[in-house]
Amino acid sequence: MRYSGFRVIREAVTGHKGWVPVWRDPEPQPSYDIVIVGGGGHGLATAHYLASRYGAARVAVIEKGWIGGGNVGRNTTIIRSNYMLDGNEPFYEMSLKLWEGLEQDLNYNAMVSQRGILNLCHSDGQRDAYRLRGNAMRLHGADAELLGPGEVRAMYPFLNFDDARFPIKGGLLQRRGGTVRHDAVAWGYARAADSRGVDIIQNCEVTGLRVEDGRVLGVDTSRGFIGAGKVGVAVAGNSSRVMAMAGLRLPIESHVLQAFVSEGLKPVLDGVITYGAGHFYVSQSDKGGLVFGGDIDGYNSYAQRGNLPTVEDVCEGGLSLMPMVGQARLLRMWGGIMDMSMDGSPIIDRTPVEGLYFNGGWCYGGFKATPASGLAFAHLLATDTPHETATAYRLDRFRNGRMIDEKGMGATPNLH
Amino acid sequence: MIIPHPLLGPRDAQEFTYLGDASMIQRPDGTAEGAEDALFNYVYMRDNPAGEHRELWYHEQGDRSWLVVTRNTVTHEITQVELARDVALALGCGA
Numbered sequence: 199m200r201y202s203g204f205r206v207i208r209e210a211v212t213g214h215k216g217w218v219p220v221w222r223d224p225e226p227q228p229s230y231d232i233v234i235v236g237g238g239g240h241g242l243a244t245a246h247y248l249a250s251r252y253g254a255a256r257v258a259v260i261e262k263g264w265i266g267g268g269n270v271g272r273n274t275t276i277i278r279s280n281y282m283l284d285g286n287e288p289f290y291e292m293s294l295k296l297w298e299g300l301e302q303d304l305n306y307n308a309m310v311s312q313r314g315i316l317n318l319c320h321s322d323g324q325r326d327a328y329r330l331r332g333n334a335m336r337l338h339g340a341d342a343e344l345l346g347p348g349e350v351r352a353m354y355p356f357l358n359f360d361d362a363r364f365p366i367k368g369g370l371l372q373r374r375g376g377t378v379r380h381d382a383v384a385w386g387y388a389r390a391a392d393s394r395g396v397d398i399i400q401n402c403e404v405t406g407l408r409v410e411d412g413r414v415l416g417v418d419t420s421r422g423f424i425g426a427g428k429v430g431v432a433v434a435g436n437s438s439r440v441m442a443m444a445g446l447r448l449p450i451e452s453h454v455l456q457a458f459v460s461e462g463l464k465p466v467l468d469g470v471i472t473y474g475a476g477h478f479y480v481s482q483s484d485k486g487g488l489v490f491g492g493d494i495d496g497y498n499s500y501a502q503r504g505n506l507p508t509v510e511d512v513c514e515g516g517l518s519l520m521p522m523v524g525q526a527r528l529l530r531m532w533g534g535i536m537d538m539s540m541d542g543s544p545i546i547d548r549t550p551v552e553g554l555y556f557n558g559g560w561c562y563g564g565f566k567a568t569p570a571s572g573l574a575f576a577h578l579l580a581t582d583t584p585h586e587t588a589t590a591y592r593l594d595r596f597r598n599g600r601m602i603d604e605k606g607m608g609a610t611p612n613l614h
Numbered sequence: 615m616i617i618p619h620p621l622l623g624p625r626d627a628q629e630f631t632y633l634g635d636a637s638m639i640q641r642p643d644g645t646a647e648g649a650e651d652a653l654f655n656y657v658y659m660r661d662n663p664a665g666e667h668r669e670l671w672y673h674e675q676g677d678r679s680w681l682v683v684t685r686n687t688v689t690h691e692i693t694q695v696e697l698a699r700d701v702a703l704a705l706g707c708g709a
């Protein structure tokens with residue numbers, strides 16, 4: 199069923215009796231050409247692009263819980279392409295372009311809102327670093343503007359400009375950045391993939407990767423064996439667990455990241471702001487809640503919930519940046535499991551096992567990457583060659599010394 | 615999280631900084647046969663288990679000792695805490 203304004207009106211006057219389920223609930227078939235493990239944003243986007251751009255026919259997405267129950271439904275919904283390194287920026291800029299056409303491509307309202315993302319700076323050194331980053335972005339065709347304190351003050355007069363320790367000296371603005379409704383991304387991709395015949399199989403946990411003579415044959419699941427010509431794994435925080443089923447170790451640690459929402463407020467913040475002196479980022483949802491977050495908790499975790507010191511730290515960051523948030527009450531908070539890689543950048547590559555492909559290491563920034571990750575992974579699965587924007591995301595780059603370390607932190611996953 | 619420090623008793627995890635998998639105590643010999651492979655695995659590759667994990671915590675805001683904490687990564691329950699020094703000596707490291 200195509201969605202349109204006309205359809206909404208027609209349903210409104212006929213008692214909303216014409217809506218149908220958005221995707222099917224199929225039984226798994228005995229085998230597929232391509233099985234994608236993980237029904238998060240990346241797995242579903244991969245299925246959509248496989249079916250729509252690469253003409254793949256027999257494709258299934260296998261999800262242990264419900265689609266959208268993982269990080270795709272837990273993140274703070276920020277999209278941007280403000281990366282600096284050559285290995286990253288073209289990929290994230292392609293992602294932003296895909297976001298810009300996503301709703302037309304999927305015929306689904308994902309509430310893509312290019313409300314602008316502003317990274318604040320608080321020292322001369324930080325401003326220089328932002329100028330460098332902004333120039334790198336523009337060289338790759340992305341937009342970036344360096345703002346002075348006066349321009350920032352005109353946009354957000356309520357910020358703590360004259361703090362003695364961390365005065366606001368300006369910021370790097372990417373106007374095309376913004377937010378997207380995260381659940382709608384999962385649902386939109388699922389609906390589009392399903393409409394092209396992709397089987398989305400929920401409540402089906404992959405419990406083993408069947409490998410014989412170095413070649414993958416399919417996946418063992420809680421609903422039986424499913425054969426596959428190729429298997430693409432996109433399970434975010436569970437990457438190490440699933441790849442261990444094929445005997446592979448990864449340059450990844452799993453860490454918990456928390457997110458927070460305040461009670462609903464009148465509109466106060468029309469863009470996304472990140473604090474440069476502490477780790478804190480905030481936007482306001484259309485329901486009125488301030489959506490914010492900060493650092494990962496910092497220790498290995500699969501718990502999908504964090505600890506109080508991080509809650510305190512994030513709230514302190516928020517208070518020091520915009521003191522008025524002290525008036526608001528915290529309504530909800532939750533955690534998700536990040537696949538933190540050793541250089542802070544992702545992996546989209548083949549593996550030593552023939553027919554087994556890996557997509558992971560997204561750290562806390564994989565939501566914005568969803569469309570590009572799906573397209574690049576689909577390209578790899580369909581053609582066995584990396585997508586032109588994802589040639590640096592190799593699994594063996596750590597061995598070869600070709601790390602993509604935006605922050606220059608080295609092999610310390612909890613600091614990226 | 616509360617970490618039961620072997621010398622100081624229960625301490626708030628906030629006083630500590632985290633390094634990662636305790637296998638990092640056993641740094642491979644950089645001059646040995648196959649060192650390149652061993653160091654690559656040492657620096658970059660991790661088991662990253664869901665469940666019991668032995669890991670290094672540094673008591674930065676306390677007595678500056680390194681601890682080996684055995685913690686469940688699914689429940690965050692801590693079942694054992696040792697001084698990393700003792701662990702390293704028992705392994706014959708740091709001689």
Ligand SMILES: Cc1cc2nc3c(=O)[nH]c(=O)nc-3n(C[C@H](O)[C@H](O)[C@H](O)COP(=O)(O)OP(=O)(O)OC[C@H]3O[C@@H](n4cnc5c(N)ncnc54)[C@H](O)[C@@H]3O)c2cc1C
Pocket residue numbers: 235236237238239240241260261262263264265266267268269270271272273274275276277402403404405432433434435436440455456457491532533534535536560561562563564565566567
């Ligand atoms: C609190 C928080 C805030 C974030 N904020 C941002 C942000 O503002 N901007 C941004 O760009 N990114 C952000 N991220 C990161 C982003 O959400 C993730 O990088 C991205 O969603 C990961 O890809 P995914 O959507 O495919 O993951 P997921 O949605 O986690 O999908 C993986 C799926 O695999 C399934 N799975 C796992 N194991 C198995 C198995 N054995 N069998 C079958 N299925 C399995 C899981 O159930 C899950 O549904 C944030 C993350 C969190 C947690």
